[in-house]
Each structure stands twice: as C-alpha cells, then as structure tokens.
Amino acid sequence: MQLLQNILKDVKVLSTQGSLDVQVQAITFDSRKVEEGVLFVAVRGAQADGHDFISKAEEARAVAVVCEALPAQLQAGITYVQVPDSAEALGQMASSFYEHPSKKLELVGVTGTNGKTTSVTLLHKLFRELGYHVGLLSTVQNQINEEVIPSTHTTPDAVELNRLLAQMVKAGCTHCFMEVSSHAMVQQRVAGLTFAGGVFTNITHDHLDYHGSFDEYIKAKKSFFDMLPKKAFALVNADDKRGAVMVQNTKASTHFFALRKVVDFKGRIIDNTIQGLHLEVDGQEIWCKLIGAFNAYNLLGAYGVAVLLGEDPVEALTVLSSLDSAAGRFDYLVSDAQITGIVDYAHTPDALENVLNTIQQIRNPNQKVITLVGCGGNRDAAKRPIMADIACRLSDKVILTSDNPRFEEPQTILEDMQKGVKPLDFKKTLSVLDRKEAIKTACMLAEANDIILVAGKGHETYQEVKGVKHDFDDKKVLREMFQQLGK
Numbered sequence: 001m002q003l004l005q006n007i008l009k010d011v012k013v014l015s016t017q018g019s020l021d022v023q024v025q026a027i028t029f030d031s032r033k034v035e036e037g038v039l040f041v042a043v044r045g046a047q048a049d050g051h052d053f054i055s056k057a058e059e060a061r062a063v064a065v066v067c068e069a070l071p072a073q074l075q076a077g078i079t080y081v082q083v084p085d086s087a088e089a090l091g092q093m094a095s096s097f098y099e100h101p102s103k104k105l106e107l108v109g110v111t112g113t114n115g116k117t118t119s120v121t122l123l124h125k126l127f128r129e130l131g132y133h134v135g136l137l138s139t140v141q142n143q144i145n146e147e148v149i150p151s152t153h154t155t156p157d158a159v160e161l162n163r164l165l166a167q168m169v170k171a172g173c174t175h176c177f178m179e180v181s182s183h184a185m186v187q188q189r190v191a192g193l194t195f196a197g198g199v200f201t202n203i204t205h206d207h208l209d210y211h212g213s214f215d216e217y218i219k220a221k222k223s224f225f226d227m228l229p230k231k232a233f234a235l236v237n238a239d240d241k242r243g244a245v246m247v248q249n250t251k252a253s254t255h256f257f258a259l260r261k262v263v264d265f266k267g268r269i270i271d272n273t274i275q276g277l278h279l280e281v282d283g284q285e286i287w288c289k290l291i292g293a294f295n296a297y298n299l300l301g302a303y304g305v306a307v308l309l310g311e312d313p314v315e316a317l318t319v320l321s322s323l324d325s326a327a328g329r330f331d332y333l334v335s336d337a338q339i340t341g342i343v344d345y346a347h348t349p350d351a352l353e354n355v356l357n358t359i360q361q362i363r364n365p366n367q368k369v370i371t372l373v374g375c376g377g378n379r380d381a382a383k384r385p386i387m388a389d390i391a392c393r394l395s396d397k398v399i400l401t402s403d404n405p406r407f408e409e410p411q412t413i414l415e416d417m418q419k420g421v422k423p424l425d426f427k428k429t430l431s432v433l434d435r436k437e438a439i440k441t442a443c444m445l446a447e448a449n450d451i452i453l454v455a456g457k458g459h460e461t462y463q464e465v466k467g468v469k470h471d472f473d474d475k476k477v478l479r480e481m482f483q484q485l486g487k
C-alpha cells in the first residue's frame, strides 16, 4: 500500500482532479484486474486502448485513474491524473510503488536479437558461483537464486517486473540479470528502472511485423542505451555493424567486446568442436562447454559484465569455463544408433544460420545433416522463406513443419516457407505439417552418425494452437522416436 502522491513523485503530471492523499492498494493496466482501492492506468496498446476501459475500472471501484485523455464525465470519489505518456508513467509509478528495487541491486539488462537468454543465464550462473544472491528475468524462466518463477514474456510488464525485483531485494539479491526485448522498449516496460549496465549482443532480422521496419527495430534497441544513466556501463559487441550506433547517444561509459577487433574485451576462437569451445580471452586460454562460435560472443559478453562489475577476471573465466548452456540452446542427445539430435531455439534467420554453420564446422564429412524447422504464427512472416532457404543451403535434408501456429493456418505458414525453397533444393525438402510426425520422419531418415537439428522451439514445452497450449517438448519427442524406431 502506498500514498498516491508518493507514487506520482517521478511522473510528469499535466493535471489532477481529486485528492492525491489516498492509499493505493495495487497498480494495474488491465481493467479486468481492478478491485476496490486499485489504481488503473489507461495505456494505448497494439490491439486496444486502455482509455476505452476507464468506465469498467470506475465500476470496479478503482481509487484512481491515470490516463492521457480524461473521460468526459468524472466520477466522484475517484482521483484522475492526466499524464503525457501513460506507459512511461506506469513504469515510473510501478518503481515508486515497490520502493525502487532496481536501485537496491546491480541491475544489468541484455538486449539484441539473439543471445539474450544465453547471456543472462550465464551471468546468473556465474554470479551464483561467485557467491552472490542473484535474480534472473528471462524468456525461459525467472529465478531468485535457485527458486524458479515461471515466465510469460522475455521482459515482464512494468508492474510484474518491479514486483519481482522487490522480491529479489527482499531475498537479499545483490544482482539481477534481465533480458530487455525490443517490445519492452517500445512499450516502456523498463521505464523508471535504474540500470547498472546494459549489453548489446547483435541485431538481425526479427519482429519486423511489430516494428514495421528494420530502422524502427534498431531505434527500439538503441533507446535502451539512451536511457542508461551516467554511472552505468554500456557493453557492446563491436563485431556487429550496428554496435557503434547503439551507444551513439548514451550517457553511460562505453566498452566493447569482439572476436574480430582489438577492443576492451578481446576473444579468439582456437577450436570449436562438439566437446565445446577452446578460447583465448584477454590473453588467457580456456575451455568452455558451450558449443558454437556465437557462444564465444555470449561468453565474452558475460566475462565483460563480470569485469565491469568489479569481479576478478581470472576467477570469472574459470567459472565461465565450467558452465552449461541454457535449456534448449544447442541442447543435444546421442541415440543408441549414434545419431545426434540437437534441439535449438533458433527461430530467426540469423540464429538458424549460426547453428547450422556450427554444425557444419563440427561434423565430419560422412555425417548427414537433417534439419527440421517451422515458423511461428502471428509473428514476422517475412522470415519464413528466408529460414527455409537457409535450412536448405546448410543441410542435406530439410523437413519443413509447424512451430506454434497460434491463430494462423499451419498450412499457410508452411506454404510461406516453401516459397523460399529453390528449385534445385526441391528434392531434398519434405513438408510434414504435424511436428511429431516430422520428428519421426527425421529419425526414420537418419542413419548412424547423422545429425538431426530440431530448430525453433528450444526449451518450450508446448505447442500453441488457436490459443491452447498443448504439451509438446522437442527433446522428449526426439528421445521417444529414437526409442520407438529402435535407433
């Protein structure tokens, strides 16, 4: 419970009607969650406009309404606060309501198209091993030390975010590592937070359905670095051609990591095998369990963060070399018949290309690569033909299938993907709509020593069809099929 006037401390207010000296029980931006004493914030969204639900909030006896446009008729006993930007105000108010938890720990955000989950998971594990109490906010799961709290978004909404941070502070956490998605930046889910640091991994094609253009997508990522305070650090992948742009206007101190340039945190891949990566980092040689050149970037970024937060470089590297990857990221099993099945969350063209290039680098010439891939429904459709083409270019056999169709027709998504298959690749490509059948087909086609890549869903334990999440776990199905087929 907090006084409204305290909650509004950091908010730009245009006008108020009614008393600010009232107690607020909770904050919500969803009229369906309003109860007596709750503050309702009307936010304009992608589908609906929260302003259309102010009357619902009034009926449910909200104590106050924060909005950009006041309703024509104001209700007695409710306080109205007009602000220029509701989404920004929501973030600031959520921070104040939970007493600024982000100022009470070292909060580091990671943004970029790929590598966010891997980076924050590595950082969480690293700082746990270094002896700290640590929080994690990620696509796969949220964590307070070892306690797992299910996650629904890559970046939670402002209220949930501050609530989780407050819980972390209460549990004694000194650090929290979180993913900052581009959606979160546009929707200002992190407004009002105080970051100790920000990391940029890379930027490639994704989410153009939401952002409209690649420039807008870049702007969304850049806005994270624009909001960092002077005391914070910005750590950027210098090998990404947009790296410099990200920190063009930041007040934070800028630092770079790279494999191909001489910068603050410099790495070199000595060897990249199925057993892991042999790296040289700042002149020190280490073996890491993670596989794939792209993971050299994730490891280097995590190392840079640790050093910038004051950890001993040698100790940080020693711990990093012992860590496993996040669930569903180059997660593999080997069947009785010596077929390697790899489950990976690659659901963007860049990620798919990286994973397949890695497989090409570590396989021996007589191992066939069979790739199974689909694309999600109600998400960026432009990536569908591109991903099919990449799969064909870098595999011996391709099975196109369904990912999470959501509210789209699975067959239509598949047809969008098929448009990317070049005539020369027709004969190596199959389409099997049902993902389970598709995995079975891959297992049937595979012979001893071959490699099957099951891409796109990684750690997900469901398949989302028309609003219903059906149990589905790529790794489990893969294991089942190997058993069923006696392979």
Ligand SMILES: CC(=O)N[C@H]1[C@@H](OP(=O)(O)OP(=O)(O)OC[C@H]2O[C@@H](n3ccc(=O)[nH]c3=O)[C@H](O)[C@@H]2O)O[C@H](CO)[C@@H](O)[C@@H]1O[C@H](C)C(=O)N[C@@H](C)C(=O)N[C@H](CCC(=O)O)C(=O)O
Pocket: 029, 030, 031, 032, 042, 043, 044, 045, 046, 047, 048, 049, 050, 051, 053, 152, 153, 154, 155, 156, 157, 158, 181, 182, 183, 184, 187
């Ligand atoms: C497109 C998108 O990102 N939508 C997010 C957004 O919803 P929205 O603001 O667009 O919602 P809306 O339906 O237009 O409604 C507008 C407002 O009216 C309110 N409302 C609506 C109905 C009602 O009866 N009463 C009411 O008050 C809503 O609460 C909302 O405040 O804000 C909501 C609250 O924060 C999010 O839950 C929701 O995520 C949806 C479910 C989603 O699927 N988002 C994905 C795309 C996403 O955010 N992904 C990124 C990761 C992407 C990556 O891989 O990098 C993430 O961070 O998870």
Ligand SMILES: Nc1ncnc2c1ncn2[C@@H]1O[C@H](COP(=O)(O)OP(=O)(O)OP(=O)(O)O)[C@@H](O)[C@H]1O
Pocket: 112, 113, 114, 115, 116, 117, 118, 119, 139, 154, 179, 201, 202, 294, 295, 297, 298, 328, 329, 330, 344, 345, 346, 347, 350, 351, 352, 354, 355, 458
């Ligand atoms: N640094 C990287 N550069 C390019 N590709 C990467 C990198 N790290 C991981 N990948 C690939 O991208 C996939 C997704 O990785 P990860 O889950 O870490 O990214 P993310 O940014 O959290 O993605 P999302 O936005 O979907 O949550 C991995 O399965 C892997 O194939």
Ligand SMILES: N[C@H](CCC[C@H](N)C(=O)O)C(=O)O
Pocket: 139, 154, 347, 375, 376, 377, 379, 403, 404, 456, 457, 460
């Ligand atoms: N965080 C990503 C998840 C995509 C996962 C993939 N399996 C799909 O359903 O498209 C998104 O919201 O776009």
Ligand SMILES: [Mg+2]
Pocket: 116, 117, 138, 139, 140, 154, 179
């Ligand atoms: Mg993620």
